[in-house]
Amino acid sequence: MDRKSFLKTLGMAGVAAVAAPVLMFCRKDDEDEDAVTGIINNSISTACAVTNSETEGPFPTKSPSGLVQTNIVSDRTGVPFTIAITVQNVNANCANLQGAIVDIWHCDKDGNYSEYGGTGMQSTNYASAHFLRGRQTTDANGKVNFTSIFPGWYNGRATHIHVHVYNAAGQSLLVTQIAFPEGNDSAVALVAASTGYKGLSGYTYNSNDNVFSDGTSNEMSAVTGTVSGGFALTHTIKVSV
Numbered sequence: 001m002d003r004k005s006f007l008k009t010l011g012m013a014g015v016a017a018v019a020a021p022v023l024m025f026c027r028k029d030d031e032d033e034d035a036v037t038g039i040i041n042n043s044i045s046t047a048c049a050v051t052n053s054e055t056e057g058p059f060p061t062k063s064p065s066g067l068v069q070t071n072i073v074s075d076r077t078g079v080p081f082t083i084a085i086t087v088q089n090v091n092a093n094c095a096n097l098q099g100a101i102v103d104i105w106h107c108d109k110d111g112n113y114s115e116y117g118g119t120g121m122q123s124t125n126y127a128s129a130h131f132l133r134g135r136q137t138t139d140a141n142g143k144v145n146f147t148s149i150f151p152g153w154y155n156g157r158a159t160h161i162h163v164h165v166y167n168a169a170g171q172s173l174l175v176t177q178i179a180f181p182e183g184n185d186s187a188v189a190l191v192a193a194s195t196g197y198k199g200l201s202g203y204t205y206n207s208n209d210n211v212f213s214d215g216t217s218n219e220m221s222a223v224t225g226t227v228s229g230g231f232a233l234t235h236t237i238k239v240s241v
Contacts, residue, residue: 048094051218051237054177054211056164058121059113061133064103064164071147074131078109078149079191080230085178087142087165089241096142097241099168104146105133106161109197111154137168150191150231152198158209159188165239173239179206179216180223180233187223187231194227 061067085102088094107113110124114133117125132151136144153159161178180188182205192200206212212219218238225231 048088048090049218049238050090050240051174051176053175054219056162056175059105059107059116060162060164061103061105062115064133064135067103067130067133067135069134070136070145072104072132072134073147073149074114074129076108076131076149078152078196079194079227081148081150082230082232083146083148083161084232084234085144085146085163086234086236087138087144088236088238090238091240094238096138096140097239098138098140098142100138100142100173100239100241101135101166101168101170102138102144103133103135103164103166104161106148106151107154108132109149109152111152111198150187153192153203155202156204156210158182158204158206158212160209160211161233163237165237167241173241174237176237177211177219178221178233178235179212179219180221182206187225190227191231 083104085104087097087100087102089097105113108131112122112124112126114126114129114131116122117127132148134146136146138144151159151161159180162175163178164175165173167173180186182188189200191197192203206216221233221235223231223233
């Protein structure tokens with residue numbers, strides 16, 4: 001027996017008029033709940049997503065396995081700077097990843113890289129130097145730490161740090177870059193105005209940077225501190241293992 005015949009048989013023809021809006025109301029509640037759940041799930045999914053992949057060049061470390069060190073300053077001078085990176089595995093609900101190999105490298109206060117130079121891309125020749133490059137393995141909390149100096153910048157790029165993450169077997173998981181907050185009171189601005197750095201005249205901001213111009217939502221670091229006391233960067237990188 002269909003629903004209409006059933007209601008007629010019970011003498012409940014009037015119930016149909018009442019039941020319809022009630023059913024519609026319940027359905028709307030269910031749809032609203034599904035929509036909220038979808039938003040929540042999407043937010044969680046977005047938060048636990050692999051960090052953007054970026055270019056490794058043009059100055060990648062040539063022999064990173066020979067640069068296992070936490071203090072990467074070498075002979076460079078500049079504002080003291082510490083770097084703390086946490087690596088997480090998106091395939092384990094973004095649990096901290098122990099045993100990942102993390103290589104970092106960045107330019108000095110003048111915008112120059114070690115291991116390169118004497119060419120049109122970098123006139124100063126540092127081909128035989130190995131400053132501001134290092135490798136560490138993540139601990140039980142998925143963390144690595146480095147002691148460095150605050151990076152400068154060079155034409156066409158905002159302030160940044162390069163990172164290459166490998167698994168414990170040495171297989172590449174992700175090449176990415178770390179972006180820095182900008183603004184009048186940011187570390188970038190304060191350091192640029194300090195002794196020895198070259199200021200922000202001609203600086204390329206994140207929004208115009210050819211790497212970061214598509215957004216820095218999962219590449220943006222947090223930087224705290226002062227010029228006199230030094231700055232500390234913290235950042236989380238998510239990989240797929």
